[in-house]
Amino acid sequence: MTNEDIYKRISDHFSSYIIASDETFGILNIEINPNKNTEILQWLKEDSILQFSFLTNIAGIHYPDSTEREIAVVYQLHSWRNNSRLRLKAYLSIDNPTIDSIVHLYNGANWMERETFDFFGVNFKNHPDLRRILNEDSMDYFPMRKEHPLEDATREDKDDRFFGRF
Amino acid sequence: MQEKLKYKNQENLSKETIDGEIATINFGPTHPATHGIFQNILQIDGEKIISSEQTVGYIHRAFEKLAERRPYNQITPITDRLNYCSSPINNIGWEMTVEKLIGAEIPKRVQYMRVIIMELARIADHLICNSVVGVDAGALTSFFYPFSEREKIYELYEEVCGARLTTNIGRIGGFERDFNETFHTKLKSFLKTFPKAFEEFNSMLERNRIFMDRTKGAGPISAERALNYSITGPNLRATGVDYDVRVSEPYSSYEDFDFIIPVGVNGDTYDRFMVRQEEIRQSLRIINQAYNNLPEGSYKADLPEFLLPPKEEVYNQMEALIYHFKIVMGETELPVGEVYHAVEGGNGELGYYLISDGGRSPYRLQFRRPCFIYYQAYPEMIKGMTISDAVLTLSSLNVIAGELDA
Numbered sequence: 001m002t003n004e005d006i007y008k009r010i011s012d013h014f015s016s017y018i019i020a021s022d023e024t025f026g027i028l029n030i031e032i033n034p035n036k037n038t039e040i041l042q043w044l045k046e047d048s049i050l051q052f053s054f055l056t057n058i059a060g061i062h063y064p065d066s067t068e069r070e071i072a073v074v075y076q077l078h079s080w081r082n083n084s085r086l087r088l089k090a091y092l093s094i095d096n097p098t099i100d101s102i103v104h105l106y107n108g109a110n111w112m113e114r115e116t117f118d119f120f121g122v123n124f125k126n127h128p129d130l131r132r133i134l135n136e137d138s139m140d141y142f143p144m145r146k147e148h149p150l151e152d153a154t155r156e157d158k159d160d161r162f163f164g165r166f
Numbered sequence: 167m168q169e170k171l172k173y174k175n176q177e178n179l180s181k182e183t184i185d186g187e188i189a190t191i192n193f194g195p196t197h198p199a200t201h202g203i204f205q206n207i208l209q210i211d212g213e214k215i216i217s218s219e220q221t222v223g224y225i226h227r228a229f230e231k232l233a234e235r236r237p238y239n240q241i242t243p244i245t246d247r248l249n250y251c252s253s254p255i256n257n258i259g260w261e262m263t264v265e266k267l268i269g270a271e272i273p274k275r276v277q278y279m280r281v282i283i284m285e286l287a288r289i290a291d292h293l294i295c296n297s298v299v300g301v302d303a304g305a306l307t308s309f310f311y312p313f314s315e316r317e318k319i320y321e322l323y324e325e326v327c328g329a330r331l332t333t334n335i336g337r338i339g340g341f342e343r344d345f346n347e348t349f350h351t352k353l354k355s356f357l358k359t360f361p362k363a364f365e366e367f368n369s370m371l372e373r374n375r376i377f378m379d380r381t382k383g384a385g386p387i388s389a390e391r392a393l394n395y396s397i398t399g400p401n402l403r404a405t406g407v408d409y410d411v412r413v414s415e416p417y418s419s420y421e422d423f424d425f426i427i428p429v430g431v432n433g434d435t436y437d438r439f440m441v442r443q444e445e446i447r448q449s450l451r452i453i454n455q456a457y458n459n460l461p462e463g464s465y466k467a468d469l470p471e472f473l474l475p476p477k478e479e480v481y482n483q484m485e486a487l488i489y490h491f492k493i494v495m496g497e498t499e500l501p502v503g504e505v506y507h508a509v510e511g512g513n514g515e516l517g518y519y520l521i522s523d524g525g526r527s528p529y530r531l532q533f534r535r536p537c538f539i540y541y542q543a544y545p546e547m548i549k550g551m552t553i554s555d556a557v558l559t560l561s562s563l564n565v566i567a568g569e570l571d572a
Contacts, residue, residue, distance in 0.1 A: 059532040
C-alpha cells in the first residue's frame with residue numbers, strides 16, 4: 001500500500017480535518033485539526049484496511065517563530081499489516097496548548113504524553129494522571145522550549161552563529 | 167515528602183484484601199534487586215502485590231536538550247549512555263539516521279562490519295539480562311559463567327574503537343579504521359568458543375526444573391495488552407508477536423542474512439528468557455554469515471565532511487585541511503529535513519526522530535526509547551504476584567535506567 005493510497009483513504013473520510021500533508025523519507029506527514037485527534041486516531045486504529053494500530057511515539061516540538069502554532073504534537077503510527085508508517089501532526093498555540101489525550105486508545109501513550117507535558121507543557125485533556133515524569137515535580141517551567149538556552153547566556157564562545165543559525 | 171509517598175489510591179484498596187491489612191513498601195530507588203535506579207511504591211497484602219506505582223527520572227540527563235547544541239558527530243557519545251549494555255547499537259543507529267538525512271551511500275563492507283558489531287552488542291546485552299534473571303531466581307553461578315564471554319565481546323569493541331562500555335563506535339559514514347589483525351583473531355576464537363560456553367550457561371537454566379517452576383507464570387502479559395502498551399523487542403516477541411525491525415524494515419543489509427525471529431507463547435519471565443537465549447543463537451548465526459561473506463572494499467564512505475582525513479593529507483593538502491577544521495570545529499551543516507530511523511536495539515525498536523533546520527546541530531532530536539515505553543506495563547504485570555516475582559519480572563524485562571530516563 002503506497003502513501004498515496006493511505007492519504008486517499010484518510011482524506012476520503014476526514015477531508016475537512018486535514019490541513020496539510022507531505023512526505024519525508026518515505027513517511028507520510030499529515031497535519032490534522034488538533035480538536036479531532038482522538039477521532040482520527042481511533043478511526044485509523046480500527047479501520048480494517050489501514051490498521052494503524054501501533055503507536056510508535058509521541059513527540060513535542062517547539063517552533064517559537066510560527067505564531068499561533070508554536071507547539072507541535074507529533075504522533076507516529078505504524079501499521080504492521082501494511083508495513084507503513086504515518087506521522088500525524090497537530091499544531092497548538094503556546095498560550096493554550098491543549099489537546100485531547102489518547103490514553104483510552106493506547107495505554108502506552110500515558111508516559112509519552114506525560115513526557116510531552118513535562119518538557120513542552122502540552123496539556124492533555126482527560127489524561128488519567130498528568131504529572132511531570134522525568135523532571136522534578138517542583139519545576140515551574142518547560143525545559144525543552146526554545147526560550148531556555150542550554151548554555152550559560154553570558155558565554156561568548158557559544159552563540160547561535162557557531163551553529164549555523166544567523 | 168511524607169504526603170508524596172502516600173499512595174494515591176489507598177482508600178480503594180481495603181475491599182480487595184482478606185483482612186484489610188495493607189503495607190506500603192518502597193522497592194528502590196537504590197536496591198540491590200532493581201539493578202538500576204527505579205523506585206516502586208508497592209502496596210502489599212502479606213506478600214501479594216495489590217498495586218504499585220513507579221517513579222522514574224532519577225538519572226535524567228536531558229540528552230534531547232543537550233543534542234540541540236552539539237554538532238552531529240558529538241551526539242554519538244550521548245547515545246552511548248542510553249542503553250549502556252549495548253552502546254554500539256545506539257551509536258550505529260544514530261549514525262544511520264544522519265546518513266539517511268544526508269542521503270549517503272554506504273559501502274557494503276561497512277554495512278557488514280556494522281552488522282557484526284551490532285549483533286555482538288545484542289549478544290552482550292542479552293547475556294547480561296539473562297544472567298541477571300538467573301541471579302534474581304537465586305542462581306548466582308549463572309551470573310559468572312557468561313561474564314567471561316561478555317568480556318571477550320568487550321575486548322572486540324576495544325580493538326575497533328578503543329573503548330569498552332561507552333563505545334562511541336564508528337563514525338557517520340563508516341568506521342575510523344578497518345578491523346585490525348587482533349580483531350580478526352579474537353573474533354575467530356570467539357566464534358569458535360562461544361557456542362560451547364553459551365550452551366554450558368544454557369544448560370544451567372533452560373531445562374532446570376527449579377528455574378522453570380520459578381519463572382513460568384511470573385509477570386505475564388498478553389500479546390494484545392503488550393501491543394496496547396507499545397512494547398517492542400524481545401518482551402513483545404515473548405508474547406507471540408513476531409515484530410522485529412531487522413525484518414520489517416531491513417537496514418544495514420540485514421536482508422542478506424538468514425535468521426529466524428524466535429517467539430514465545432505466554433509472555434512470562436520464562437518466555438522472555440527463552441526468546442533472548444534463542445536470539446543469542448540467531449545473532450551468532452548472523453555474525454558467522456556476515457563475517458564469512460565480509461565484502462572487500464572501503465571501511466568508510468566518501469563523506470569528507472564527516473570523516474577526518476588522514477593526517478598526512480591534512481598537512482599537505484588544502485582541501486583535507488579545510489575538512490579537518492570543519493569537522494573538529496563542528497561546522498558541518500546538514501540539509502533541512504525530518505527523518506525517523508529505527509533499529510532493533512537490545513530492548514526493542516530504538517528510534518531516532520530527527521528534525522534538522524539546516525543548522526549544525528539538530529533542531530529537535532527525540533529518542534524513541536523502548537525501555538521508557540514498556541516499563542509502563544510493569545504494574546499491570548506484577549499485580550497479584552509476590553515481591554520475588556516482581557524482582558524477577560523487572561530483571562527479565564531488562565529495564566535499563568539510562569535508556570529509561572534519557
